Amino acid sequence: MPDRANAERCELPKDRMPMLRVNAEPRSTNAHGKVHAGWLMAKMDLAGALDAERVAKGPVTTVAVNAFQFAMPILLGDVVSFYVERLRLGQKSITSKVEVFAERLDGGCVRITEAVMTFVAVDDDGRSRLIS
Secondary structure (H helix, E strand, O other), rough: OOOHHHHOEEOOOOOOOOOOOOOOHHHEEEEEEEEOOHHHHHHHHHHHHHHHHHHOOEEEEEEEEEEOOOOOOOOOOEEEEEEEEEEEEOEEEEEEEEEEEEOOOOEEEEEEEEEEEEEEEEEOOOOEOOOO
C-alpha cells in the first residue's frame, strides 16, 4: 500500500469545476481509516451519471466501466473531488472519463484514480432512448 509521505503531489484541475465533492467520513472508511473501494466506485458512478443526465435531459444507466486502478488511498478527512470529461456523445450513449483527486488535511493533493464510464439514456420503462 502506498504511504502518505510518498504521495505524488498534484494540483486540482483549474480549468473546470468538479461535478461532485465529498468529505471522507468515518462511515465511508474501514477500521484503518481508509475509504472502501466500493464507496469510491459508487461516487464515481454518481458523478458521471449527474453529467450524463444533464446531457441526456433525463435518466441514464451505467452500461460499462473500464478497470479501476487506485494509485493512493483516500484517508479519513480527505475532501474528494470528482471531475467529469465527456469523451463521446452517441445517439443513445455518453462516454465520460471520471477523475478523482483527494485534498489531504495537510493541504496536499493526490490523484486517486480515473475510469472511463459509458451511460445510456433510458425511458420510463428502462429501455434505451435517443438523446435529444
